[in-house]
Amino acid sequence: MGQVWWVIYPYLALAVMVVGTIYRYMYNPLGWGSKSSELLEKRWLRLGSLLFHWGILFVAGGHVIGLLIPKQVHQWLGVSDELYHLSADVLGGLAGFAAWLGVVILLLRRIFNRRVRLNSTPSDYVVLVLLFVVITLGDVVTMGHNNIYGPYEYRDTVGPWVRGLLTLHPDVGLMAQVPLLLQIHVIAAFALFAVSPFSRLVHAWSAPITYPMRAPIQYRSRTRYLDRQEEKSGTPANAGMTEGNRMRSSRQY
Incomplete structure (x- = not known):
């Protein structure tokens, strides 16, 4: 089962994400977007969207620092283990809570606002529920498990395993030592990657780089x-x- 969960499943999820994203971009370019529901309801969308997007940006940055950069680099830069875990606990906890609160607002808005609910698709609910599960588990590990049982050094287990996936040499034994909540968090995250090509999440790959250089739209009387x-x-x-x-x-x- 270790080979299934920590080798086959991650590569399968990533393959679905890459192939599905390319297929959708090539064969359904008009459907590429976030399908904004701002015209249906603005107030809760503005609050939930801002909280979620700013929170998830900082959460993603923290994951890059913690998982893709080896622990030895942090130590070489003079960042002690205590300082690293304190920063991850405080800054990561605040960012995670903002993202979690934003997802909760967006999910409740989609459920209880009639106009938004009638214009929703099953993929909208699947994505929001998966985001809720992933972020909730991450917050529980960061703000709960680490403060009750002490900081878990995922830079010695999850970090090397992720880098092993990217270099095509994942070490299954590393994930066997990971707490169950963190294992479920990782599994749910890869499920989110797999469904992203079939949902509004594809807009995450469309950075508005050319927007500042775009010619202004002129309105004439x-x-x-x-x-x-x-x-x-x-x-x-x-x-x-x-x-x-x-x-x-x-x-x-």
Whole structure:
């Protein structure tokens, strides 16, 4: 079972994520996005979205530092084990709680707001529930287990195992020593990776890099446009309109 959970399952989930993401981008580019429901409800979306996105950004940064950077590098930089775990406990706990609160708000909004619920798909609920499970377990380990039983040194187990996955040499024995809650957290995270191509999570791969360089959208007054056309031609631009159409046109523009 160790080979199944810590070798076969992670690679299968990552393969589904990569292949599914490429397939969706190539064959369904118009469906690539977050399908914003802002027009249906704004107040709770604004609060939940801000909390979740800012929290998850800092959580992701903490995971990169803790899992992808070896413990020896931290020590070489002068970061003691005590300082590292204190920072992970305080900063990681705050970021994790913000992300958790944001997911709870977004999930309750999708369940109890009728307009949002009627425009939701099953994948919306699957993603939010998985996010809730993953973040809750991470918060329980960070703020609960580590403060009750002492900091768990995942940099000696989960970290090397993750780096082994990336280099195609995962050590199954490392994950056998990991607490059960953290094991479930990892399994749920890979499930989230696997379903991401089939949900709104694909927008995470679309960084708005070109947005600041994009040409501004210009809105021109139709009345001024018609006046200029009238000056050029010498005839009223709406001469061919009926009285009712002219009235509707003036109200519209």
